Amino acid sequence: MPLIALGLNHLTAPVSLREQVAFDEDAAGAALRELAREPGIEEAMILSTCNRTELYVGVAEGAQDIPQAWLNRHHHLTPGKLDEFLYRHEERDAVRHVFRVATGLDSMVLGEPQILGQVKDAYQQARLAHALKAPMDRLLQHTFAVAKRVRTDTRIGAHTVSVAFTAVRLAEQVFTDLKQACVLLIGAGDTIELAARHLAEHRARRLIVANRTLETAQDLAGRYGGYAVALADLPQHLAEADIVISSTAARQPVVTRAMVEQAMASRRRKPMFMVDIAVPRDIEESVAELPDVYLYGIDDLRQVIDDNRRSRETAAREADAIIDLQVDRYMAWRRALTTKNPALDMRQHAETYRDEVLGKARAMLAHGKPPEEALAFLANTLTNKLLHHPSARLREAALSGDLDLLHAAGRLYGLDEQDGDL
Structure with missing residues (x-):
């Protein structure tokens, strides 16, 4: 599900055009619900301020042109009227853009704090409209944490001029x-x-x-x-x-x-x-x-x-460095959504073994077996079940000289942190 940030702002469009595509507070909720119902739109948020109107959308494959077409249609604009004024960011660039917007790095007043509150309002409106799913919800939560970190760790907010x-x-x-x-x-x-x-x-x-x-x-x-x-x-x-x-x-x-x-x-x-x-x-x-x-x-x-901008440009460069790092972290989380995670399967298998062996241990107690015997059975059987397949694969790796697997197992189980080799 590609993530897209589409919009125009004080740098790309004159106020005469910005006012044509602005969403007032009373109408923004209905517009957001309308956008979310568009075919191919999986999730959406609308950010509209005096200096920008932006759509943040998660779209199905092949639906990347839907947001712009909807924006033209919603505001009764002729197709192509906005083309030279719009910017469009996808995936990693879209993540970086929303981080920069929320921290005030993309504002007319560099580092101004009001925009963060406006992003939070847009997020709450999207939640109320049930227009968000896990990827964008996580993105906005991450955005607020990044904005707080930037204001704490840099002087981007020092002497800001609203x-x-x-x-x-x-x-x-x-x-x-x-x-x-x-x-x-x-x-x-x-x-x-x-x-x-x-x-x-x-x-x-x-x-x-x-x-x-x-x-x-x-x-x-x-x-x-x-x-x-x-x-x-x-x-x-x-x-x-x-x-x-x-x-x-x-x-x-x-x-x-x-x-x-x-x-x-x-x-x-x-x-x-x-x-x-x-x-x-x-x-x-x-x-x-x-x-x-x-x-x-x-x-x-x-x-x-x-x-008044020059005094904050050094802080802005520091903020950009923080943002780049946080973009990497969010994108790693996003990739994990579409990657099969063996840790989940391993935990599920372990919990299945645990429930099976625990049931047998309880049955032993119910039939009058001593608690020490039931505990020993529980510990030994669970250990054997959990280690059977890994132990068999490692024996095969030792016999075949598969050093990559042996070293990976050492890292996986933390054995390479102990004295001695695997």
Whole structure:
């Protein structure tokens, strides 16, 4: 059952295409079940974030093209539209890819920790959908262990710069003193919470949190000294904002050009800085055309992020070395699934002999034989049964001069670790 990782990310595709193939949280479960029902798909997981959409699938022989065909069909894309933007990894390369993704080595922000939580969420969703079997379940468990090891043994997580922090840093460059700025945060997920934390540390003058669920916005705003508004009331508050940072899971823009035009008229040409870090985008693209509005998207943050990347590149090389070793270990386990293991047969034979001889020893006791006699019978008979076939083969090997078998037996039974030769 070949393992395939198929997807696109911030390095291979623009945000305009990434948003077309993104799976929102509410629809991802149904999409996963749909994918798992495709002929030839043995197991599956979907990972969809603002920077990537990836399918991890185990397929039957001859079904390697099914995942890409399904992705096009599910998103109503014309065949071939994604071809130049997709990457595809199989078997060992797919294992290495998921390890690198989960450790943040494939992220826009090198070493960022949020992606591991997103991989874990995708794994839980696949488990709930009963879309996993032993190979991929074991792969994901191994992935989480590798990510923990990399963060423990390297400095890949030292001074990491999240997308949220980068947005705040960019805002700080535009507004030299954030203490004079009113900041509007749209959304209430992890990215917005990180932004709120950074803004609180920089003592932004005013913080507004807008969210579809007002209670969630109130909870987040309360923790960072801001106040909350419902998303439906956003047009009435947009003019207050010097800085807008938006990251929701909405499928359509939540900030329209008309809303911003109205807000800018109220602000009397006072500039507004906007950062849209959602995929699909939260702010209509044409907003960037408005005077005195400075709109940055997720891809625009890359240069700022790259400036902070170099300090972690040495740690990234160390992490890659750990990953290569762990890929070998997982692939060895995977090969063992398809290889007949004589140890299992040997244990089964031994347990059969044990049960047979133990039954006879119990019968002896039941018929009044002394316990010492029953124990001696048990020990001698079991030893003879277990060693009969190996002893016969070793005698034949000694007579024929089969040194390879003799040395292998010594290693198998640990005799080569004792004094003397076999």
